[in-house]
Amino acid sequence: MKLRLIRRDSASRLAMFAAPVLALVLTCLASLVLFAALGKDAGAALHALLLKPFLSWYSFSEVLLKMAPLLLIAQGLAIGFRANVFNIGAEGQFIVGALCASALPVYFPDGDFPMMLPAMIAFGALGGMVYALIAAALRTRFGASEILVTLMMALIAVQILNYLLLGPWKDPRGFNFPQTVMFPDNAMLPILFDGTRTNISLIFALLASVFAYLMMQHHFRGYQLRTAGLAPRAALYAGFSAPKMVWLGLGLGGLAAGIAGASEVAGPLGQLQRSVTSGYGYAAIIVAYVGGLNPLGIIASSFLISVIYIGGDSATVSAGLPVAAVEVFQGLLLFFYLMTFTLIRYRIEFDRKVPA
Amino acid sequence: MSQPALLRLSKVSKRYGTVQANKEIDLEVHSGSIHAVLGENGAGKSTLMKLIYGVEQPDAGHIYWNGQEVHLARPSDAQVLGIGMVFQHFSLFETLSVVQNVSLMIPGKPAELAQQIADLGDQFGLSVDPHAMVHRLSVGERQRVEIIRCLLLNPKLLILDEPTSVLPPQSVRRLFETLRKLQADGMAILFISHKLDEIRELCDTASVLRGGEVTGRVDPREHDARSLAQLMIGREMPNVAHVAPRPPGEERLRLNALSHPRASRFGTTLEGIDLKLRSGEIVGIAGISGNGQQELAALISGETRAQEPGMIEIMGKKVGHLGPMARRKLGFAFVPEERLGRGAVPEMSLADNSLLTAHGRSMLSRGFIRRSVERAFTRECIETFDVRTPGPDAEAGAMSGGNLQKFILGREIMLNPDVMLVSQPTWGVDIGAATAIRRRLLDMRDQGCAILVISEEMDELFEICSKLHVLHKGHLSPALDAAETTPQEIGRYMIGAAT
Ligand SMILES: Nc1ncnc2c1ncn2[C@@H]1O[C@H](COP(=O)(O)OP(=O)(O)OP(=O)(O)O)[C@@H](O)[C@H]1O
Ligand SMILES: [Mg+2]
Numbered sequence: 043m044k045l046r047l048i049r050r051d052s053a054s055r056l057a058m059f060a061a062p063v064l065a066l067v068l069t070c071l072a073s074l075v076l077f078a079a080l081g082k083d084a085g086a087a088l089h090a091l092l093l094k095p096f097l098s099w100y101s102f103s104e105v106l107l108k109m110a111p112l113l114l115i116a117q118g119l120a121i122g123f124r125a126n127v128f129n130i131g132a133e134g135q136f137i138v139g140a141l142c143a144s145a146l147p148v149y150f151p152d153g154d155f156p157m158m159l160p161a162m163i164a165f166g167a168l169g170g171m172v173y174a175l176i177a178a179a180l181r182t183r184f185g186a187s188e189i190l191v192t193l194m195m196a197l198i199a200v201q202i203l204n205y206l207l208l209g210p211w212k213d214p215r216g217f218n219f220p221q222t223v224m225f226p227d228n229a230m231l232p233i234l235f236d237g238t239r240t241n242i243s244l245i246f247a248l249l250a251s252v253f254a255y256l257m258m259q260h261h262f263r264g265y266q267l268r269t270a271g272l273a274p275r276a277a278l279y280a281g282f283s284a285p286k287m288v289w290l291g292l293g294l295g296g297l298a299a300g301i302a303g304a305s306e307v308a309g310p311l312g313q314l315q316r317s318v319t320s321g322y323g324y325a326a327i328i329v330a331y332v333g334g335l336n337p338l339g340i341i342a343s344s345f346l347i348s349v350i351y352i353g354g355d356s357a358t359v360s361a362g363l364p365v366a367a368v369e370v371f372q373g374l375l376l377f378f379y380l381m382t383f384t385l386i387r388y389r390i391e392f393d394r395k396v397p398a
Numbered sequence: 399m400s401q402p403a404l405l406r407l408s409k410v411s412k413r414y415g416t417v418q419a420n421k422e423i424d425l426e427v428h429s430g431s432i433h434a435v436l437g438e439n440g441a442g443k444s445t446l447m448k449l450i451y452g453v454e455q456p457d458a459g460h461i462y463w464n465g466q467e468v469h470l471a472r473p474s475d476a477q478v479l480g481i482g483m484v485f486q487h488f489s490l491f492e493t494l495s496v497v498q499n500v501s502l503m504i505p506g507k508p509a510e511l512a513q514q515i516a517d518l519g520d521q522f523g524l525s526v527d528p529h530a531m532v533h534r535l536s537v538g539e540r541q542r543v544e545i546i547r548c549l550l551l552n553p554k555l556l557i558l559d560e561p562t563s564v565l566p567p568q569s570v571r572r573l574f575e576t577l578r579k580l581q582a583d584g585m586a587i588l589f590i591s592h593k594l595d596e597i598r599e600l601c602d603t604a605s606v607l608r609g610g611e612v613t614g615r616v617d618p619r620e621h622d623a624r625s626l627a628q629l630m631i632g633r634e635m636p637n638v639a640h641v642a643p644r645p646p647g648e649e650r651l652r653l654n655a656l657s658h659p660r661a662s663r664f665g666t667t668l669e670g671i672d673l674k675l676r677s678g679e680i681v682g683i684a685g686i687s688g689n690g691q692q693e694l695a696a697l698i699s700g701e702t703r704a705q706e707p708g709m710i711e712i713m714g715k716k717v718g719h720l721g722p723m724a725r726r727k728l729g730f731a732f733v734p735e736e737r738l739g740r741g742a743v744p745e746m747s748l749a750d751n752s753l754l755t756a757h758g759r760s761m762l763s764r765g766f767i768r769r770s771v772e773r774a775f776t777r778e779c780i781e782t783f784d785v786r787t788p789g790p791d792a793e794a795g796a797m798s799g800g801n802l803q804k805f806i807l808g809r810e811i812m813l814n815p816d817v818m819l820v821s822q823p824t825w826g827v828d829i830g831a832a833t834a835i836r837r838r839l840l841d842m843r844d845q846g847c848a849i850l851v852i853s854e855e856m857d858e859l860f861e862i863c864s865k866l867h868v869l870h871k872g873h874l875s876p877a878l879d880a881a882e883t884t885p886q887e888i889g890r891y892m893i894g895a896a897t
């Protein structure tokens with residue numbers, strides 16, 4: 043018996059709704075087996091992963107805190123992905139955004155000017171964008187694959203970060219820890235809910251979602267990007283400039299990642315430190331795809347992935363799961379999602395011999 | 399006939415959403431018969447073939463094979479019974495050789511398969527080199543590979559969906575010889591075509607479909623093309639009275655010694671092409687596909703940029719360096735020969751496909767899409783050009799081939815262009831619609847549009863053009879006056895015997 047994939051004549055609506063649910067169920071089943079094989083209490087692990095985050099206001103606010111950068115970056119990336127522009131190195135743009143924003147409080151630690159915070163965000167946005175546009179230039183000029191270039195530039199960004207933290211930007215009174223001075227109050231994002239760490243970067247992310255929605259679903263630019271992704275030859279026929287799509291896709295992705303990076307140092311971290319490379323840029327790729335590259339879907343998926351993040355933290359503590367197991371859980375989710383997503387446009391067929 | 403029919407359908411129905419594509423169809427196919435299925439675009443011909451080949455399943459009705467009822471859940475079921483099908487869009491891998499392509503579907507050692515391919519080729523006039531790479535083959539040869547691949551499974555019934563609409567005339571003759579040999583061998587053949595003369599020449603039975611129902615069963619040899627057409631469309635064929643063209647006006651498109659190197663090994667290099675097109679005239683480019691037609695069309699449309707701006711002039715401006723959008727702004731419109739993926743985005747609705755080239759028609763306000771304008775435009779296009787579809791929200795990929803062609807042509811005509819380039823205007827379009835399209839082109843000409851038509855169909859070119867060129871191996875013949883030249887002369891240019 044052979045399995046075959048047959049293209050459906052039109053996208054299946056049922057599968058469109060069922061795919062995410064099925065992916066979640068399959069992920070849970072697979073990780074149950076996995077956790078059990080690790081000798082952990084699988085039920086407790088799933089409870090911690092999926093339910094704990096909702097059981098207290100504080101852990102829920104932590105979910106919202108994680109959600110902000112994921113949502114912001116994923117919205118930016120999805121714009122490029124829909125035009126077949128694959129920016130895999132948002133992590134690098136995120137770091138560069140954090141670096142550029144940090145420059146201000148590092149060089150003016152007592153700077154008491156009111157524009158400090160807006161300038162930091164603007165620096166971060168610009169830095170992330172320019173960093174991504176290097177890949178756009180290489181792709182449009184020399185045809186270099188943006189997948190490789192952005193990924194490698196993410197590795198370079200980490201090294202720049204290390205250099206600055208170990209050298210010129212190290213806090214002289216920081217006991218030799220690789221980190222900058224603590225930022226002054228006017229370099230910090232306002233907190234959204236008292237008693238939590240959730241800050242207004244969540245608002246940035248939601249505004250970005252509205253922007254992405256309007257652009258991708260209702261604006262001609264978004265239409266051009268979608269056309270370039272669905273049928274490149276139709277885009278050529280219509281005369282939509284392919285290089286422009288690359289510049290736009292990478293530029294917006296870098297911009298969003300840069301703002302997220304700036305918000306990270308001006309938010310929960312309060313200084314530039316190594317742990318700024320926490321993998322938001324890579325996780326956002328998962329978020330974008332799990333959300334079906336749709337601006338509304340991404341809001342839901344960024345929430346879901348944040349729940350798993352926070353749940354993962356509590357699972358490592360309360361159920362004793364290793365960090366790697368939490369990462370496997372996230373990987374499984376993407377894997378099953380992409381698998382079930384295929385069913386929207388394809389159906390499975392079993393090739394059996396039938397009697398004539 | 400006393401023995402049961404090889405294939406019998408009884409009250410077979412199939413519905414797609416709101417479209418009843420097939421309704422209570424009865425059909426009998428006998429061994430040794432070439433059975434035509436004809437009908438307008440969207441009549442349900444391809445759908446019916448997909449039901450017989452197991453690609454789709456009927457909602458109701460019965461299918462009998464040699465008198466026994468069968469259920470075909472997938473094409474392999476049909477193949478086991480002895481049904482083979484060649485789709486209109488070929489499914490060969492260009493980077494593989496003929497044998498490799500065949501061995502993907504048929505078990506066996508490559509050497510043995512190659513021998514079998516050669517044998518079948520000799521037997522049925524399907525000669526093709528088993529070791530040739532597919533990308534080097536002409537359309538006709540690729541089709542032979544597809545047919546051979548079916549024949550290797552020893553089918554008793556062969557389905558051919560519009561096999562001739564992409565073939566140059568010489569290849570059509572060869573195909574017919576092959577089909578007659580297969581028929582003499584006792585095979586049954588289901589043959590779909592919009593060319594009624596072909597059907598009259600080749601087929602012994604014809605089932606006529608209209609709106610998803612069988613409206614007639616005739617012996618096509620006893621009817622003339624006109625009465626067959628009447629059966630198909632359900633009314634008299636309109637008589638086309640052609641108005642003689644007025645003297646042409648000012649020049650609108652000009653090619654000046656246009657040369658362009660081929661982009662890949664499989665392309666054609668264009669050399670020193672000169673052409674003038676004026677307001678109020680239709681100029682035709684004849685020739686067999688693959689002689690530079692695609693390259694020339696892409697250069698004129700702007701999808702490929704010319705090497706020098708002055709090589710192409712539109713409305714008196716040098717445009718060789720401009721892209722398609724800039725050329726459209728000057729009043730240029732273009733209908734490409736590939737509909738899906740180039741002229742239209744399959745996954746998008748018709749309304750969104752209007753936006754592809756008609757966005758300049760107040761469909762945008764500050765860059766935002768005005769859905770109401772977009773839909774109104776699409777609806778007008780559907781009505782004016784008789785596109786059979788549930789409405790502006792239907793996906794382009796779900797339309798029948800001919801109806802999508804009508805939509806794209808209609809969209810470009812509605813742009814009111816000053817200059818228009820049309821590639822293969824009536825490929826796969828039924829004769830009623832083809833007549834309507836030609837008349838529409840003549841109307842546009844009379845309103846002063848300058849039209850360049852690239853077509854393989856000589857009759858069509860002679861019917862609407864006042865001047866003809868022939869493209870052969872990247873060279874364009876001088877302009878020939880359509881009233882003075884003959885098909886024979888054009889034919890000599892087509893094979894390179896005259897220059
Ligand atoms: N997958 C599909 N989804 C929705 N509607 C479809 C689908 N396939 C076909 N149809 C509709 O069914 C009808 C019959 O289509 P079909 O392709 O069988 O026509 P046809 O006779 O082969 O036409 P043509 O000569 O243009 O190829 C059309 O109205 C078409 O829009
Ligand atoms: Mg068809």
